[in-house]
Amino acid sequence: MQIKGTLMLLGAAFFWGTTFVAQMQGMDDLGPxxxxxxxxxxxxxxxxxxxxxxxxxxxxxxRQKKYQRGFAIGLLIGIVLFVAxxxxxxxxxxxxxxxxxxxxxxxxxxxxxxxxxxGSVIRRENWIGAGLAxxxxxxxxxxxxxxxxxxxxxxxxxxxxxTVQILLIDRFASKVDLIELSAAQIFITTILSxxxxxxxxxxxxxxxxTAWFPILYGGVMSAGVAFTLQNYGQRYAEPASAAIxxxxxxxxxxxxxxxxxxxxMTSREIExxxxxxxxMTVTQWTLIKRSL
Numbered sequence: 369m370q371i372k373g374t375l376m377l378l379g380a381a382f383f384w385g386t387t388f389v390a391q392m393q394g395m396d397d398l399g400p401x402x403x404x405x406x407x408x409x410x411x412x413x414x415x416x417x418x419x420x421x422x423x424x425x426x427x428x429x430x431r432q433k434k435y436q437r438g439f440a441i442g443l444l445i446g447i448v449l450f451v452a453x454x455x456x457x458x459x460x461x462x463x464x465x466x467x468x469x470x471x472x473x474x475x476x477x478x479x480x481x482x483x484x485x486x487g488s489v490i491r492r493e494n495w496i497g498a499g500l501a502x503x504x505x506x507x508x509x510x511x512x513x514x515x516x517x518x519x520x521x522x523x524x525x526x527x528x529x530x531t532v533q534i535l536l537i538d539r540f541a542s543k544v545d546l547i548e549l550s551a552a553q554i555f556i557t558t559i560l561s562x563x564x565x566x567x568x569x570x571x572x573x574x575x576x577x578t579a580w581f582p583i584l585y586g587g588v589m590s591a592g593v594a595f596t597l598q599n600y601g602q603r604y605a606e607p608a609s610a611a612i613x614x615x616x617x618x619x620x621x622x623x624x625x626x627x628x629x630x631x632x633m634t635s636r637e638i639e640x641x642x643x644x645x646x647x648m649t650v651t652q653w654t655l656i657k658r659s660l
Contacts, residue, residue: 373604376597377613383594385620387586388465389628391457394582400457402571405561406583408453411591412558415551418596426545438544442552445536449553449595450560452529455522462519464631467508469621470641471523477501477647478531479611497650504643507636534614537599538607546599554591618645 394403429435460468477498505524540549565571576583602610622641625631633641 373601373610374613376601377605377610378616380594380597380601381614381616382620383589383597384614385469385617385622386624387590387594388460388469388617388621389624390582390586390590391460392465392625392629394579394586395457395461397575397578398571399565399569400461401454401561401565402569402575403579403583403586404453404457405558405565406571406576406579407586408554408558408561408591410583410587411595412551412554414588414592415547415554415596418547418592419551422547426547430545435545436543438540438546438548438550439552441536441540441544442549443556445533445540445549446553446556447560448529448533448536450557452526452533453557454561454564455526455529459519459522459526463517463523464633465625465629466622466631466633466641467520467637468523469618469625470508470644471505471520472527472530473615473618473644474501474505474524474527475531475534476611476615478528479534479607482531482535483607493650493653497647497653499647500650501644501647504640504645504647506640507643508640534602534611535607537602538610541599541603546596546603550592550596550599554595557591612649 391403394407398406426435430437456468456472463471481498508520537549598610598614601613605613618641622631622633
């Protein structure tokens with residue numbers, strides 16, 4: 369089961385990482401909230417199909433008392449997801465896909481710290497890893513005149529909300545219908561994204577059609593498939609080990625930004641990414657040794 373969970377979480381990381389490129393390209397013609405609304409609507413529709421196809425199997429599992437309904441908790445987690453993804457999408461107007469991926473993955477440091485408040489033991493390597501990752505973030509995001517980029521600051525805050533989302537998934541993944549949870553969290557994110565879109569932006573049908581591929585990829589593969597893989601993967605993994613697996617989205621995001629968008633980082637930014645990755649690894653060193 370651990371191997372199954374590992375593959376699921378790595379799959380989620382791959383789709384999230386490559387979706388950073390889709391998020392950048394989707395905003396060529398659309399505002400951040402318009403792209404998010406179209407993306408999550410597409411993801412929700414794909415999950416509706418899954419809900420219908422799997423309804424008998426899930427009903428049978430509920431009758432066997434394996435899991436509870438997942439809609440209610442999914443709506444709660446969806447509110448957190450909306451805040452996290454909206455901040456991330458908005459911030460990406462002011463930074464690169466690679467930097468966004470790495471700063472977002474600071475949740476790998478925040479998750480063990482958050483788990484501490486929920487009763488988990490925090491080890492020495494957690495503190496060391498946190499320090500390395502934060503110094504790496506300084507090199508990556510803080511400019512030589514000691515100012516931090518606007519987008520980078522928003523991404524830092526969004527990483528805190530991603531941490532809350534991961535901890536909530538960990539709390540309920542083993543107890544509820546995960547397809548319902550996925551559909552509910554994407555549904556409420558879709559609704560809130562549309563509300564924000566109509567309040568702040570005026571998208572056109574032409575712009576939406578032009579961005580059809582980034583919308584389709586970001587909706588189906590990231591919103592639909594990846595979050596469902598996360599839900600199932602976290603059923604078989606501790607929150608801290610799940611975080612390190614999902615943090616590979618930073619690597620996939622940086623590589624995708626280089627390959628598809630031609631993004632090039634400065635030597636300072638590369639050093640920051642390396643330190644963040646080392647910090648991420650050090651934070652989970654005990655769990656890595658156990659799996660070897």
